[in-house]
Amino acid sequence: MRLLVLYLFLDYIPGALLKQTCKHYDVAKYLNITEREDLLLMTMPKNNWTEPLLITVDLVFISILDVMWKNDFLSWDPQQFCNISHITVPLSYFWVPDLYFLEQVVEDASPWMRYANVSHEGIITALKPMRLTSTCILDFYYFPFDIQKCSVTITSTMHLESSIVLKSLKNSSEIRSEEEKFVVDHGEWHPLDLVVKEKPLNGYSTLLCTVVIQRQSSLYVFALILPSFFLLILDLLSFYIPRSYNEKISFKITVLLGISVLTLILNDLLPASSDAPPIIVLFVIGTMSLMTAGILETIFVMYIGGKILRPDSTSAKTNLLYEGNMLKSCSEEVKLEEEKVLEGGVVWMLERICRDMHLVKEQILSLRSTKELEAKCAMFQEKIEKLVFYIHLVLVTAFYVTLFIKWKW
Structure with a gap:
């Protein structure tokens, strides 16, 4: 139990x-x-x-x-x-x-x-x-x-x-x-x-x-870097505008004003720093400098073209004086010729016509040579413009490649 x-x-x-x-x-x-x-x-x-x-x-x-x-x-x-x-x-x-x-x-x-x-x-x-x-x-x-x-x-x-x-x-x-x-x-x-x-x-x-x-960095890329790059591309594409240098300069100045507005935006976005300026500052300043150089290049090409095609002022004055004398002498000769036609007859008249035709031929040849000279000058000016543009394009490419390599690494 x-x-x-x-x-x-x-x-x-x-x-x-x-x-x-x-x-x-x-x-x-x-x-x-x-x-x-x-x-x-x-x-x-x-x-x-x-x-x-x-x-x-x-x-x-x-x-x-x-x-x-x-x-x-x-x-x-x-x-x-x-x-x-x-x-x-x-x-x-x-x-x-x-x-x-x-x-x-x-x-x-x-x-x-x-x-x-x-x-x-x-x-x-x-x-x-x-x-x-x-x-x-x-x-x-x-x-x-x-x-x-x-x-x-x-x-x-x-x-x-x-x-x-x-x-x-x-x-x-x-x-x-x-x-x-x-x-x-x-x-x-x-x-x-x-x-x-x-x-x-x-x-x-x-x-x-x-x-x-x-x-x-996406905000800064889309709000600042890409717009600046696109404005520079527009500045380069102005080279293909038909030959009107005044329009080219007006277009380039407008694009330059656009990059100036982006510079004001950068001033608001950039943090304060007492050290060396950031690369983005060099990017914007370099872009503005390249655009300004493009405007100076266009002015230089205009100046070279005008210098080549500019007529000599002394020869122009001589031509004017010669034309004035010709008008005077022609008015006096008309009266003499009327008297000589009555006296000399048809033979003298034919000689006069041959001499005038020879003068017209010389004038036509002179005009043709002037146009050929102008065409050659225009071709030379175009070659200078292309050379300056290609040099400018090489500088732009070298600047951006160097900047982006330094920026990324």
Whole structure:
């Protein structure tokens, strides 16, 4: 009978344990957090004071997610409390590491989250989303295709490396994958990489976080670079306008005014920098210089053509004087010829006609030679214009190829 009762009692115990209910309060009461407040809050939570306390920082591109450290005074057996392995306790009961950003220029006003997560091994996880405003040296030489690197150093303000050691929870690849989950809109910048290195600095343990970001250049390409390039193409195509140099110059000046408007837009978009001017400034200035050179080339061709075809002023005056004398002499000869026709008859009249026909022939030959000379001059002017255009085209190509190679790499 006793054996049967003992068997039933032993069979009842596992069932009673399975029906046991537990609360987080039981774990907190077991840890006796409130009565040990001086031990948990006032001092660094570690048993061996000769070993540093390991603090793990988990961060992404936008903020620090959480900070974890081990408290040697907080631990329990989960099996004694229905496998409860984590509890949530107000953070104000615990010691919190003093982490600081060396590059921070504006004091962060975001507080720690009120509650911390405590594991059965004594790992405390505290959360503090924050917005960091820091200094960073930017290089705008390759704007808008620039890639910037900004570094942020996390360290302790009071405890040396012998007391606190900082460590990153994730490596760089894991941080980048987490960043894609949290960041929806990057704005003007696109993050390329986030590298975290652990290194000592003046006896303090630090985490050096280097953020690599690239500017979204599509806005500047479509709003500034492509319009400038298209205006330059229009300036080059003005070479094929039918021969009217006045229209060519008017067209080129209009295109030059268009690039001047884009220069005003660049002045608004370009970030302020005291270093060397960015390549985009050289791009716009070079484009304007090439357009201005095109106008000067057209004026030069016009001048050369006018200089070749310009008649000699002395010969023109001589011709006018000769024509005036001819008119006078002709008016006087008409009267004499009328008298000689009556006296000399038909023979003299035929001789006179032959002499006049010879003069007409010489005049026609003179006009023909003048037209041939003008045609040759026009051909020479056209050759000069083509030569100047091809030289200008080579300069434009060399300028843009050099600029884009330097811009991209």
